[in-house]
Amino acid sequence: MNCESESSFLGKESYAALQNSSSPRSVKSTGRTQYHLNPQASYKVAILGAAGGIGQPLALLVKINLYDIANVKGVAADLSHCNTPAQVSDFTGPSELADCLKGVNVVVIPAGVPRKPGMTRDDLFNINASIVKTLVEAVADNCPEAFIHVISNPVNSTVPIAAEVLKQKGVYDPKKLFGVTTLDVVRANTFVAQKKNLRLIDVDVPVIGGHAGITILPLLSKTKPSVCFTDEEIHELTVRIQNAGTEVVEAKAGAGSATLSMAYAAARFVESSLRALDGDGDVYECAYVQSDVADLPFFASRIKLGKKGVEALISSDLQGLTEYEQKAVEALKAELKSSIEKGVGFAQKQSVAAA
Ligand SMILES: NC(=O)c1ccc[n+]([C@@H]2O[C@H](COP(=O)([O-])OP(=O)(O)OC[C@H]3O[C@@H](n4cnc5c(N)ncnc54)[C@H](O)[C@@H]3O)[C@@H](O)[C@H]2O)c1
Numbered sequence: 501m502n503c504e505s506e507s508s509f510l511g512k513e514s515y516a517a518l519q520n521s522s523s524p525r526s527v528k529s530t531g532r533t534q535y536h537l538n539p540q541a542s543y544k545v546a547i548l549g550a551a552g553g554i555g556q557p558l559a560l561l562v563k564i565n566l567y568d569i570a571n572v573k574g575v576a577a578d579l580s581h582c583n584t585p586a587q588v589s590d591f592t593g594p595s596e597l598a599d600c601l602k603g604v605n606v607v608v609i610p611a612g613v614p615r616k617p618g619m620t621r622d623d624l625f626n627i628n629a630s631i632v633k634t635l636v637e638a639v640a641d642n643c644p645e646a647f648i649h650v651i652s653n654p655v656n657s658t659v660p661i662a663a664e665v666l667k668q669k670g671v672y673d674p675k676k677l678f679g680v681t682t683l684d685v686v687r688a689n690t691f692v693a694q695k696k697n698l699r700l701i702d703v704d705v706p707v708i709g710g711h712a713g714i715t716i717l718p719l720l721s722k723t724k725p726s727v728c729f730t731d732e733e734i735h736e737l738t739v740r741i742q743n744a745g746t747e748v749v750e751a752k753a754g755a756g757s758a759t760l761s762m763a764y765a766a767a768r769f770v771e772s773s774l775r776a777l778d779g780d781g782d783v784y785e786c787a788y789v790q791s792d793v794a795d796l797p798f799f800a801s802r803i804k805l806g807k808k809g810v811e812a813l814i815s816s817d818l819q820g821l822t823e824y825e826q827k828a829v830e831a832l833k834a835e836l837k838s839s840i841e842k843g844v845g846f847a848q849k850q851s852v853a854a855a
């Protein structure tokens with residue numbers, strides 16, 4: 501399914517809803533309350549996996565291009581009745597994927613299976629690796645210049661897979677490939693604000709590393725505004741943020757993983773990307789990207805986004821860490837390294853098999 505927006509990428513109400521909710525950090529950091537996109541600008545965004553638990557509410561929030569292998573016509577029909585300017589059209593199945601992607605500026609990929617209680621994100625690798633590989637091949641063929649937002653788990657491996665696929669196709673631009681870790685930041689901000697009785701809109705916690713278990717590392721010492729935590733609070737908050745996905749998986753008891761909070765977080769990252777594409781020079785988000793900040797080929801950190809993608813890695817966040825955080829960075833490296841190697845190995849093996 502594909503819903504297209506030629507004149508503006510967000511319906512007015514959708515955009516307002518985002519603005520009324522907790523604003524992106526970059527907006528707060530300059531004291532501005534909102535950024536208005538150029539009304540003449542034309543951006544296209546595609547969601548691959550649009551009929552799923554994340555895809556549907558994400559489509560509602562951002563009202564953008566949608567594709568799925570099934571059940572996408574109904575979602576498009578439903579969305580098309582919203583009195584917002586974005587156009588909705590649907591694309592179902594591999595034969596329509598290329599048409600869905602033509603001219604797209606941002607591709608969001610939540611396609612794949614979610615966890616059930618007792619599973620790790622890595623347990624999804626066998627199914628989701630191939631799905632991401634196939635979809636990224638189509639992105640490479642049809643919109644190689646697009647920003648690619650990978651949501652499908654295990655993100656620590658699916659992003660390296662995407663990078664290998666793009667390399668094999670000769671179109672890899674490391675500045676335009678992102679593993680979406682915005683939900684970790686959203687959760688960290690929420691939990692810290694609750695714990696310390698702060699206004700949600702003021703709180704900003706950078707989350708670095710990756711997106712699974714101990715590889716998710718909130719840098720609580722870098723919280724803005726500056727907050728004092730006891731050692732117990734730091735440990736309790738860190739563990740809760742690391743296990744937040746599992747908290748939702750267990751509460752849903754077999755009916756999937758986080759969808760609504762993920763759609764909210766993904767909409768924020770899409771909005772930030774579009775603001776950057778539109779020329780806003782003050783857009784910062786955390787994301788899992790190709791990196792040199794931590795002796796690993798991929799690492800999540802704060803990044804500055806610009807028209808061409810990642811403009812800068814904010815490596816200063818990794819300086820002046822507390823002893824607790826330094827140990828946690830060292831502890832996560834082995835797991836992250838092995839997840840990256842697993843993704844790279846998969847993509848390379850597939851390529852050899854296809855040759
Ligand atoms: N990065 C994050 O922070 C984060 C957060 C939550 C969930 N996730 C991950 O997002 C993924 C999706 O979760 P969900 O709850 O939306 O799952 P879901 O099962 O509700 O939806 C997945 C959708 O993908 C579609 N799909 C499957 N194969 C496809 C293909 N080849 N092409 C296009 N579409 C395809 C399915 O038809 C379905 O509509 C999972 O892997 C989950 O672990 C990541």
Ligand SMILES: O=C(O)C[C@H](O)C(=O)O
Pocket residue numbers: 614615621653683711744745746748749757758
């Ligand atoms: O936990 C999951 O499996 C989904 C997602 O990665 C999350 O953090 O909610």
